[in-house]
Amino acid sequence: MNTTTQTTRLYHSMLSPFCRKVRLVLAEKRIEVELVEERYWEGPPDLKRRNPAGKLPVLRHRGNMLAESQAIVEYLDEVVPTPPLMPQAPLERHEVRRLCAWFDDKFNSEVTQPIMGERVWKKITRAGHPDSRLVKDGLRAIKEHMDYLTQLLDSRRWLAGASLSLADFTAAAHFSCLDYISDVDWDRSEPLRDWYATIKSRPAFRSVLADQVPGIHPAPHYAELDFG
Template identity: 70%
Template sequence: MNRLFHVPLSPFCRKVRLVLAEKKIEVELVEERYWEQDADFLRRNPAGKVPVLKLNGMFLAESQAICEYLDEVEPTPPLMPRNPEERYEVRRLCGWFDDKFHNEVTRNLLYERVNKKITGQGYPESRNVKAGSRAVKVHLDYLHWLLDQRRWLAGDAMTLADFAAAAHLSALDYISDVDWNRSANVKDWYAKIKSRPAFRNILADQVPGFPPPGHYADLDF
């Protein structure tokens, strides 16, 4: 049985879940309390992070490495373009979200508001939350600028870059930290990706103690 060890609101886990669902690879989802660094878990992934994917007997870690692997072994639908310049742009944007957006926004909003409480690390630091609220606006404006020139984030086709971005934004949307009225084209892009069958599983997530707002799972938000 294929399994994904994950936590529901982790954007890195969500990116992998979206890619698995697009590729129609069925997995059992297993919630992993990775912060407890349980010995069994560390055997599966010495890095001690989620996601960890058990696929055909192998244990795979690092979300970007997993997603590119999945795209190489299961090319339908393709999530990486063929041309090196276009592939570069997809990887640049995955790096943008998984590094810059993660550090400036996800860490300051989601981790302060949710992860700290779940992992018993206390209360949100208001300085960090303020920095995150400022940064998310700048990032939404950058998305707006990209989508003013392109149908999807990295070009005219949907790619892994769209899933990397949607993984972070959907996790923030779960705690109402995305202002969808800031840009019509960002909202249209998110509506397109949110209505894909691959997204259903993510929209059904429920984290105890943090009920999602009504618009979270609504396709007409």
Template identity: 70%
Template sequence: MNTPASNSTIRLYHVALSPFCRKVRLVLAEKRIEVELVEDRYWEPDSERIRRNPAGKLPVLRMDGRLMAESQAICEYLDETHPEPALMPRNPAERYEVRRLCAWFDDKFNTEATRPVMNERVWKKVMRQGYPDSRTVKAGLGAIRHHMDYMRSLLEHRRWLAGDVMTLADFAAAAHLSCLDYISDVDWTHSAEVQDWYAKIKSRPAFRSLLADHLPGVHPAPHYALLDF
């Protein structure tokens, strides 16, 4: 049972293989903000996600005396209140590009790749909802390759996805790909550029807690926690 938190305790209510939770975890870790991770098994009847967030979504961050929801809003709040290291550029045009790419991964990539593959390969098993639909999985895997092609086109002209410095856009993309990599559904041979980019992200100290994740009943791929993959 969780003990009551003091007003100064920062808590993140999350689930391990959620890209949205992972994006917030990466930002918290990159900015060296100490946080208590509290797993919310939202599919179980005693979940309090609706009480914490009427939208019923994770993550929820308890910080500064309030409960905050929506991963993008949380991440930008953290970047504004803890400005070092900066994850959003100062230039408006550059900030636009970061937000555009965050939306790309959290909306388009999630709809076409993360959600269908994870739902079929992971959450159906965890929630005991039957067997995966092979056609849905196949379509999702194809979408991953198409998105990797788009990422490669960006990385051919940039050091990072949104420009020459690492930003929240990189964390958003890595959060989605890391969930899929956990179940070995990313073909890294498809793009050396994307693999090199992910290796840089994966080697950051902020990524360590993600590499230690383990969802009961769903074992990570053998290479998942390896920096040399």
């Protein structure tokens, strides 16, 4: 079989911000993809064959297995250059990568993981009761992050500058997971709320906004483009 004609397939988990980031970029690039939900916590035998690190997402594209969300989305931006999601100038590209790392490292460890891990993943994986202390830490930390992002948006159209970029989709992936369970106080920042309303109005967001996780219902405003 010609590997360039193989179906593009994403092995993912629905409320993972890393998987969502790849889904959003695939949709923005208008790349048709087959989504395969993986119960990674059960240790499916094929996961380590697809990715020796045993992590999601894993993307099969043109016959190749690709791992690590940031590496995947930068690859997609190179092989499908329209629309571009990385600026041309090196300093501007650095800012996009800095913010992607901010969300996937700092924001994830301080906000996404404590809140989603305790409120969602413990329930899904039946790993016990939520630790309210960790949830409170995450809810406190998100305020500081939102204030910082508001400062950025005071002088920028998008998070990393004048153009929509991978930084916006990385941030939106994290915020969308938290918004699913109504853990973002959008009243804290009108600029950030407007930014999120704008990006979630894009066609690329349709699949993500249609997610329904068994046993965990989305917030009433989750799929509303104007927050209801």
